[in-house]
Amino acid sequence: MTLRGRLTAAFLVVVLGPVLLGAFFVASTVTAVDRSRSTERLAVAASTVRTSVDALCQQLRATADAVALTGDPAVAAAQLVGRGLAAAVLVTDVTGRVTYASPDAPPTPWRDCSEPATASSGPVRALAARVDRRDPAGALLGTVAAAHLVDPAFVARLAAVTGVAVTLLDGGASAARFTHTTESREGRDAVLAAAGATSGERVTESTKGRYVRRIGPSTGQPLPLVLSVPSERPPMLHVTLAGVVVLAGLLAVFTAWRLARVTTRPLAELAGAVDRVAHGDLTARVPVRSHDELGRLAAAFNRMTRETGSYVAALTSSRDQLRGHLAVLGDTLASTHDLQRILRVILHSAIAATGARAGAVLLVEAGGVLVAQCSEGLDGRWPAGDPDGSQGLRVPVGVGVVGAVAATGEPQRGRREPADAPTGEPRCRTYVAVPFATPTGATTSSGGTTPGVATTPNGAATTIPGGERSLDEAGAPAAALGVLALYDRVGAAEFDDDDLDTLRTFAGHAAVAVENVRVHEEAQRLSLTDPLTGLWNYRYLRESIRREVERASRFGRMLSVLALDLDRFKDVNDTYGHAAGDTVLAEFARRVRGEIREVDLAFRQGGEEFVLLLPETDARGAAIVAERLGAAVRETPIAVEAYAGPIVVTVSVGIAVYPDHGSTGREVLEAADDALYAAKAAGRDTYRVAEARPEVPTREIPVPAGAVSPPDGLPRAGRPVQVPREPGGHARSESAAGVPESNLSGPAHARPDPADEPAATSADAARAGPDVARPGPGGGASSGPHPPRQSRGR
Numbered sequence: 001m002t003l004r005g006r007l008t009a010a011f012l013v014v015v016l017g018p019v020l021l022g023a024f025f026v027a028s029t030v031t032a033v034d035r036s037r038s039t040e041r042l043a044v045a046a047s048t049v050r051t052s053v054d055a056l057c058q059q060l061r062a063t064a065d066a067v068a069l070t071g072d073p074a075v076a077a078a079q080l081v082g083r084g085l086a087a088a089v090l091v092t093d094v095t096g097r098v099t100y101a102s103p104d105a106p107p108t109p110w111r112d113c114s115e116p117a118t119a120s121s122g123p124v125r126a127l128a129a130r131v132d133r134r135d136p137a138g139a140l141l142g143t144v145a146a147a148h149l150v151d152p153a154f155v156a157r158l159a160a161v162t163g164v165a166v167t168l169l170d171g172g173a174s175a176a177r178f179t180h181t182t183e184s185r186e187g188r189d190a191v192l193a194a195a196g197a198t199s200g201e202r203v204t205e206s207t208k209g210r211y212v213r214r215i216g217p218s219t220g221q222p223l224p225l226v227l228s229v230p231s232e233r234p235p236m237l238h239v240t241l242a243g244v245v246v247l248a249g250l251l252a253v254f255t256a257w258r259l260a261r262v263t264t265r266p267l268a269e270l271a272g273a274v275d276r277v278a279h280g281d282l283t284a285r286v287p288v289r290s291h292d293e294l295g296r297l298a299a300a301f302n303r304m305t306r307e308t309g310s311y312v313a314a315l316t317s318s319r320d321q322l323r324g325h326l327a328v329l330g331d332t333l334a335s336t337h338d339l340q341r342i343l344r345v346i347l348h349s350a351i352a353a354t355g356a357r358a359g360a361v362l363l364v365e366a367g368g369v370l371v372a373q374c375s376e377g378l379d380g381r382w383p384a385g386d387p388d389g390s391q392g393l394r395v396p397v398g399v400g401v402v403g404a405v406a407a408t409g410e411p412q413r414g415r416r417e418p419a420d421a422p423t424g425e426p427r428c429r430t431y432v433a434v435p436f437a438t439p440t441g442a443t444t445s446s447g448g449t450t451p452g453v454a455t456t457p458n459g460a461a462t463t464i465p466g467g468e469r470s471l472d473e474a475g476a477p478a479a480a481l482g483v484l485a486l487y488d489r490v491g492a493a494e495f496d497d498d499d500l501d502t503l504r505t506f507a508g509h510a511a512v513a514v515e516n517v518r519v520h521e522e523a524q525r526l527s528l529t530d531p532l533t534g535l536w537n538y539r540y541l542r543e544s545i546r547r548e549v550e551r552a553s554r555f556g557r558m559l560s561v562l563a564l565d566l567d568r569f570k571d572v573n574d575t576y577g578h579a580a581g582d583t584v585l586a587e588f589a590r591r592v593r594g595e596i597r598e599v600d601l602a603f604r605q606g607g608e609e610f611v612l613l614l615p616e617t618d619a620r621g622a623a624i625v626a627e628r629l630g631a632a633v634r635e636t637p638i639a640v641e642a643y644a645g646p647i648v649v650t651v652s653v654g655i656a657v658y659p660d661h662g663s664t665g666r667e668v669l670e671a672a673d674d675a676l677y678a679a680k681a682a683g684r685d686t687y688r689v690a691e692a693r694p695e696v697p698t699r700e701i702p703v704p705a706g707a708v709s710p711p712d713g714l715p716r717a718g719r720p721v722q723v724p725r726e727p728g729g730h731a732r733s734e735s736a737a738g739v740p741e742s743n744l745s746g747p748a749h750a751r752p753d754p755a756d757e758p759a760a761t762s763a764d765a766a767r768a769g770p771d772v773a774r775p776g777p778g779g780g781a782s783s784g785p786h787p788p789r790q791s792r793g794r
Contacts, residue, residue, distance in 0.1 A: 004261065005260075007259070011252065012249075016252055019244075019248045026241060027241055030234070030237060035211065038211035039211065046201070046227060048161055049221070053113075053221045053222075057220070061146070064130060065144075067144045073091045073100055077089035077091065078102070085146075086146040086147060087149040088105035088126070088147045090128075091133070091145075092142045106125045110125065111126065111150075113129050123179045124222075126148060128146060154180075155180040155181065162227065165184075166182050167228075168181065168224070169224040169226060178192065193206065193207070194207070194210075200214070210231065212228045214227075263294070266289060269286050270301060282309065285302050319353065337516065339517040342517075346510050347360070347374055347484070354499040358375070359375065360393055361374050362402060362406075363514065364481060364482055368396060368397040368398075370395045370397060371393070381418075381487070382427070394424055395425060400422030405480075405483050405485075411432070413433070430488055431486065431487050433486075434503040435483050436483070438481060481510075481514050482510065484503055484507045527539070533588075533589035535593075535604045536603045537603065538606060541605060544613060545668070545669060548601075552616075552659075553658075553659070559614070559668070560617040560656070560657050561612070561656045562655055564592075564676075565651065566651055567649065569607070576647060580640045588638070591632045591633060592629060597614075600615070622657065622689075626687035629653065630685060633651045634648075653676065654671075654673060654678065654687070654688055656668045656674075657689075657690075660693065661690040674690055675690040
């Protein structure tokens with residue numbers, strides 16, 4: 001998004017935001033005020049209705065009392081009805097028989113003013129008040145009821161008194177039907193629907209813009225009524241507000257576009273000038289059109305371009321200060337152990353400090369070959385035979401420029417034609433290469449033909465003319481660890497002595513970094529290996545068995561664990577001494593390494609106890625390894641210096657397989673240890689396989705299968721073939737020689753089809769022996785029924 005677009009959007013947000021908020025505020029405020037006022041009107045109307053109905057009930061109750069107190073109820077009732085105090089009077093005796101009823105009385109039953117607040121099952125025809133009629137002695141003679149007719153006129157009077165529309169519901173149980181109403185025909189259905197959707201006496205709004213409230217039936221007001229008032233909101237309020245917002249938006253868009261154009265025009269001119277300067281045109285200028293901030297920015301840019309030339313010269317003098325900063329940076333980087341990252345930082349800093357276009361850091365590897373560990377800017381610089389540099393920068397020590405630098409320990413710089421580049425090195429016009437050796441040596445440096453002086457660790461001064469050399473403690477040139485090489489300085493000028501001194505600083509940091517990484521790797525190796533046997537120690541065993549069990553579980557493979565223990569090793573120490581015992585342990589470890597694959601892991605658990613981890617190996621393969629180890633130790637006694645004869649030792653082996661004998665590394669290791677004790681109990685110099693864990697009972701489901709597909713390829717019924725399986729769902733397999741059948745049950749020892757297994761290599765066949773190289777019935781190696789991997793199990 002351009003700056004003009006961002007400014008336009010920002011202006012629209014600033015302008016339209018308050019407009020939208022204002023419109024929303026006005027609409028919500030008008031609605032809230034209208035609802036509040038309508039709610040107050042309905043509350044006053046409801047109070048008026050209750051007062052009117054209560055006054056009517058009091059009048060009817062007084063009429064009934066007057067009739068009950070007279071001796072002739074018929075005469076009194078006729079007089080009271082004639083005066084309009086009641087529409088009808090009904091007198092009954094104690095048995096409920098009607099003794100007097102006014103002519104033209106409304107049909108019963110009448111709604112009693114004193115009834116509890118419950119819904120009626122029918123429409124309200126009359127409102128009545130009942131009193132008991134007693135004699136002077138107080139005996140009950142019957143009841144007198146005075147009623148008032150509830151008709152449209154009565155509802156109209158309530159509406160006139162309250163000032164709102166009134167609807168009398170049919171029985172009060174539902175708002176779907178009504179008896180009398182003063183609502184207009186257009187809004188009647190909407191009011192009834194809104195009344196039916198609310199409960200209690202809450203105020204709600206109908207779809208026709210009227211506020212509705214239900215009252216009654218309740219104590220003192222037995223009539224189910226619905227009150228409604230029209231909304232007082234201005235018509236078309238939301239449409240008017242939407243029109244105002246749209247008009248304001250159009251005006252804001254035009255204004256924002258105009259302001260953004262006026263604002264971004266000087267910036268566009270400035271961007272064009274900056275682009276010209278980036279391409280080397282320092283004569284670019286920006287017209288100053290005003291005296292505001294943009295005008296001052298244009299004037300500052302013009303002044304900057306004029307002073308850039310002088311700043312270029314000042315940058316040369318500041319390079320020495322940059323070297324000091326880079327030296328501090330190098331000391332910091334030397335304390336880390338990520339060699340690749342350190343070398344990349346050193347190379348990048350060296351290129352930035354010298355103005356080179358490309359460079360590489362090479363380290364001496366086995367075979368006397370310099371191999372590039374990191375490079376920058378070498379694309380397009382390779383010879384015609386390797387245009388993309390796919391073979392990498394590999395130079396033998398003593399060959400070419402960087403090879404000679406590594407061999408002699410002296411830096412080189414110069415100029416050459418790209419076609420004259422030595423074999424294996426990138427093409428360039430100028431170059432500089434500096435060696436770096438172990439930091440324990442002394443370095444001497446000088447520039448040009450002036451002798452340089454450096455201080456050795458013992459404080460003596462060594463003078464070496466003509467360049468830089470690293471000396472070991474004997475005073476001989478130290479072997480170079482690598483070379484730092486840079487190519488093609490910017491401006492086509494050759495690298496000078498200052499660049500050479502800068503590279504010497506970076507080369508020293510690279511040497512420290514390489515040495516620190518090697519020391520760290522050696523310390524890490526020593527922390528995980530046994531110093532006597534060279535095998536992995538118990539600390540690495542715990543990490544490795546967890547990792548191997550997770551890998552076997554993830555890929556559905558097996559893992560065999562062998563626990564080894566030299567028989568009666570204490571007698572060896574007591575008879576020949578601990579030095580002889582150490583020799584026996586070291587020789588035993590050597591023989592163990594000779595009997596296992598490269599992927600297998602050997603550990604010294606402690607004392608004379610050892611552990612082997614055999615990935616992708618089942619119990620049969622582990623048993624073969626155990627037999628070989630026993631034979632390798634038993635058949636060739638261990639010769640110990642300073643003793644007349646060799647020492648004969650044997651080994652006992654316990655075998656456990658994941659997942660047959662445990663679901664975790666700890667469980668499998670404990671199972672192998674239990675099997676080792678079993679081998680010890682069986683007379684030593686043997687092996688035992690751990691007992692398999694009890695399997696979960698399962699039920700076999702026969703699966704029919706056709707032997708041959710029909711010639712026409714169409715599906716049809718065929719004779720089912722029953723595949724025999726062991727309990728637990730695993731195919732039956734023959735037991736391995738020397739391994740009990742009970743110890744080989746389960747999926748880990750099922751023999752796969754030889755056609756499905758990859759052919760074993762000659763090295764694996766020679767190591768595994770004839771039983772593994774030629775699998776046959778009841779013997780050979782197997783990795784179980786899972787799909788085979790690249791390396792075959794024992």
